[in-house]
Amino acid sequence: MAKIRIPTPLRAYTDGASDIDVSGNTVGEALGNLVDQHPDLRLHLFQDDELRSFVNIFIGDEDIRFMQGLDTEIEAGDSLRIIPSIAGGSACN
Amino acid sequence: MTSLHQRFADLTNDEVKRYSRHVIMPEVGMEGQRRLKASSVLLIGTGGLGSPLALYLAAAGIGRIGLVDYDVVDFTNLQRQVIHGVSTVGVSKLESAEARMLDLNPDIEVVKYNEPLTSENALRVFGEDWDIVIDGTDNFPTRYLVNDACVKLGIPNVYGSIFRFEGQLSVFYADEGPCYRCMFPEPPPPGLVPSCAEGGVLGILPGTIGTMQATEAIKLLLGIGAPMIGRMMLYDALEMSFQTIKVRKNPKCPVCGIAAGDIQLIDYEQFCGMPAHDHSEFSSVDETEAIDIKTVTVHDVKAALENGDDVVVIDVRDPHEWDISVINGTLKIPKPDIQLAKNGIQGGRRLWEETILKDIPKDKTLYLHCRSGVRSADSIAFLSEVGYDLGRMYNVEGGILAWADEIDPEMPKY
Numbered sequence: 001m002a003k004i005r006i007p008t009p010l011r012a013y014t015d016g017a018s019d020i021d022v023s024g025n026t027v028g029e030a031l032g033n034l035v036d037q038h039p040d041l042r043l044h045l046f047q048d049d050e051l052r053s054f055v056n057i058f059i060g061d062e063d064i065r066f067m068q069g070l071d072t073e074i075e076a077g078d079s080l081r082i083i084p085s086i087a088g089g090s091a092c093n
Numbered sequence: 094m095t096s097l098h099q100r101f102a103d104l105t106n107d108e109v110k111r112y113s114r115h116v117i118m119p120e121v122g123m124e125g126q127r128r129l130k131a132s133s134v135l136l137i138g139t140g141g142l143g144s145p146l147a148l149y150l151a152a153a154g155i156g157r158i159g160l161v162d163y164d165v166v167d168f169t170n171l172q173r174q175v176i177h178g179v180s181t182v183g184v185s186k187l188e189s190a191e192a193r194m195l196d197l198n199p200d201i202e203v204v205k206y207n208e209p210l211t212s213e214n215a216l217r218v219f220g221e222d223w224d225i226v227i228d229g230t231d232n233f234p235t236r237y238l239v240n241d242a243c244v245k246l247g248i249p250n251v252y253g254s255i256f257r258f259e260g261q262l263s264v265f266y267a268d269e270g271p272c273y274r275c276m277f278p279e280p281p282p283p284g285l286v287p288s289c290a291e292g293g294v295l296g297i298l299p300g301t302i303g304t305m306q307a308t309e310a311i312k313l314l315l316g317i318g319a320p321m322i323g324r325m326m327l328y329d330a331l332e333m334s335f336q337t338i339k340v341r342k343n344p345k346c347p348v349c350g351i352a353a354g355d356i357q358l359i360d361y362e363q364f365c366g367m368p369a370h371d372h373s374e375f376s377s378v379d380e381t382e383a384i385d386i387k388t389v390t391v392h393d394v395k396a397a398l399e400n401g402d403d404v405v406v407i408d409v410r411d412p413h414e415w416d417i418s419v420i421n422g423t424l425k426i427p428k429p430d431i432q433l434a435k436n437g438i439q440g441g442r443r444l445w446e447e448t449i450l451k452d453i454p455k456d457k458t459l460y461l462h463c464r465s466g467v468r469s470a471d472s473i474a475f476l477s478e479v480g481y482d483l484g485r486m487y488n489v490e491g492g493i494l495a496w497a498d499e500i501d502p503e504m505p506k507y
Contacts, residue, residue, distance in 0.1 A: 008257045043436065044285055054281045061338045083327070083338065085277050086256035087286075088142065088231045088294070 002030055002074050007084035013040040022080075027057060028070030030080060045082075056083035094269070096316030097224050097249070100131035102156055108200055112154050125315045126154060130200075132314045133157035135223040137210055137239055139186040140164075141299030142229030142253050142306065144176035149307040151194040151201055155314075158194065159204040159223060162186045163370065169507070173296035209370045210235055212358040215242040225310050227251045229303065233280040234361035234369035240265060240273035244349045245356040251309050253302040258295050260302035262326040263340060264309050267349035270322040275343040283366040298330055386473050389487040391496045394460055398422045406460045407453065409472045410493070414464065418504045420496055424452065428468040428475075435475040445479065455481060462489035462496075464507075 004020050011018060020037065024030035031051070035042040045055050057064045058081040064072050074080070104112070104127055115121040121129075132155050136143050139162040150158055164186050166177040174186075181189035187205040194203055206218050210230075219226060219242050226248050228239045236254070243250040249266035252273060265272045280286075305326070312318045327336045344350055362369050397404040398420075408415070408423040415425060426449055434448035445451065453459065453476070461469035466488060473486045489495070497504040 008259050043433075052281075052285075053279045054277060056276065058338050061336075063339065063341060066341050081336075081338075083276075083325075084256070084259075085233075085281050086254045086259065086261060087233045087236055088229075088253075088255045088299075 001076050002078040002080055004030065004034055005079065005081040007082055007086075009084045009086065010041060010044055010082065013044060014038045025073060026070065027059070027064050027072045027074060027080065030074060031057070031070070054085050056085075057081070058083055094313070094316055094320055094322075096128060097313055098128070098132070101127040102130035103127065104130060105200075108154070111198075111200075115153070120317045121315060125317075129154045129311070129314060130156040132225075133159070133223050134310055134314075135159035135161065135219065135226045136229055137161050137226065137235065138229035138231065139174075139176065139190045140170065140229065140231060141173040141255065141294065141296075142227075142303040143190070144174045145300050145303035146227055146229055146307050146310075147176055147190050147194055148197060149304060150310065151198045151203075153307070153311060154198065155201065155310075157202045157204060159206065159218075159221070160187050160190055161206040161208070161210050161218060162190075163207060163209045173294065173299050175300070210238060211369075212238060212361065215239075215358060216246070219243065219246050219248060223248060225249050225251060225313060227253075227306055227310060229253065229299075229306070232367070232369050233286070233365040234367065236273065237280065237364060238358065238361045238369075241348050241356060241358055243267075244272050245353050245358075247353065249313055251306045251313070253299075253306040255294050255298045255302050257293055258298065258330040260298055260326075260328040260330070262302055262305050262309070262321060262328070263324065264313065264321040266313075266320075266322050267342075271340045271342040272346060272349040274348045275346045276325065276340045278343070278347070280365040286367065295330055301328065301330070384474060384477060384483060386470055386483070387487050388490045389460055390490055391499050393487075394420070394462065394489055394496070395500055397460065402458075404458045404460055405454060406462065406489075407469075407472075408463070408493075409461055409469050410463050414507075417507050418493055418497065420462070420493060423462070426452065428463065428472045431472050431475050435479050438479045450476075450479065453481070457485070459486045460489055461486065463492045465492040465494050466490055 001021050001023060004022050006014050006018050020034060022030040022033040024033050045052060059078055112126045116123055116126050134150055134155050136146050139160050166181045166184055166186055166189050168182050170177060176193050177189045187207050191203045208214060215238055226243050228236060228250055230236055240250060244267040247268055249264055252263045252265050254261045309321055312320055323340055324337050325340050348356055394406055406423045408425045409428040411427045430449050434450045438445055461472050463469040470488045473488055477483045494506055497506050
């Protein structure tokens with residue numbers, strides 16, 4: 001069981017949860033389990049079955065792009081993190 | 094890392110006294126303070142992040158500080174933009190900030206660029222001898238523009254970004270490490286950028302991140318410590334947690350992976366699918382398809398509601414805005430919900446009757462309003478994409494702000 005840290009912008013789709021326990025042996029399986037638990041997240045993380053290009057997934061302090069991507073193996077107790085693309089400000093039109 | 098430059102300016106006796114708490118530290122010393130006086134830093138934005146940046150960098154004795162902003166101080170800015178004040182509401186942010194900076198430290202020079210940063214002017218502005226550019230903007234198009242122009246000109250970009258209770262800090266300096274695009278190759282599509290309801294920011298947060306950006310700038314100028322090159326700090330104010338992650342240089346980066354001379358500044362509003370600033374003429378509606386959206390006035394809305402016309406008035410603002418003000422008798426469906434439903438229908442994942450759109454009749458005239466009229470126009474475009482008749486949808490000009498101005502002066506504006 002690994003844990004995924006959900007950034008603020010995506011907590012609207014996890015009923016406000018910030019840390020979610022997920023099952024799976026790889027990053028891809030863990031994210032699959034995450035979107036099974038919270039289906040509204042799927043649109044934000046995946047385009048078809050590919051991770052969206054602006055979604056950054058880290059294990060600890062490492063970017064999975066520089067590991068084996070979605071195939072990167074994870075162990076129980078690993079901390080995954082979705083790093084949001086944020087621009088700042090609070091403009092409402 | 095060594096200092097960015099080897100220029101030194103003489104200090105007057107008054108300046109030695111002013112900066113004595115710096116000068117007595119060996120990491121700064123007379124030499125470092127003389128170096129700071131000979132330094133130049135350009136701040137993009139004089140808002141939430143720009144306020145602490147401008148104040149602390151002025152106080153620290155950076156000899157030349159540039160400010161880029163086109164806006165005027167608004168009352169709602171004062172929750173976080175602490176360089177401004179009630180006395181400068183309605184005044185140019187540049188004038189307001191300059192006055193405060195020179196009051197704090199008259200020995201510095203403030204250079205003002207009273208214009209939105211664009212692909213047309215960025216190289217001219219950035220090219221006027223700046224050692225460092227600090228990104229304190231509030232939108233994706235300008236962030237990509239700042240990055241690309243900095244990479245092209247070889248200027249370090251001290252990056253800070255904020256959202257609600259979270260902040261990010263890094264130094265993107267392509268000569269020494271990765272750039273913003275190595276980490277964020279593409280912006281999120283407009284539909285996935287957090288909406289107003291999910292937006293907002295703790296007023297103190299830009300203070301926290303902005304002062305950290307100022308710290309990184311000073312470190313780079315003095316050549317001391319370990320700069321945030323190749324690292325990003327993630328700050329969560331609610332948990333008071335700081336975590337540092339690695340940012341690696343992407344050898345295939347479309348910007349810092351090519352020769353500087355080949356880097357072209359592009360149309361960043363189109364790249365991001367969103368306007369870069371309030372005065373932008375960019376419209377996502379115009380971009381997707383040049384559709385002609387009809388409008389009505391708030392007086393038409395009032396008449397329709399009073400006469401019980403066969404009109405449905407839809408408020409597409411976000412739920413927290415309904416607590417501030419509301420026009421009675423409206424159907425309330427936030428724009429992101431309409432967009433989500435539209436995307437679901439277009440993607441074949443949902444039927445119309447399975448979405449919230451089932452509450453919006455297809456056989457009636459629809460008046461859509463938001464705060465000022467932008468989100469309601471987008472919503473009309475979305476609805477037209479999933480079978481609603483453009484001929485029977487009307488955008489309420491000026492939104493609920495116009496209602497407050499023209500119909501109900503008691504209504505609070507925000």
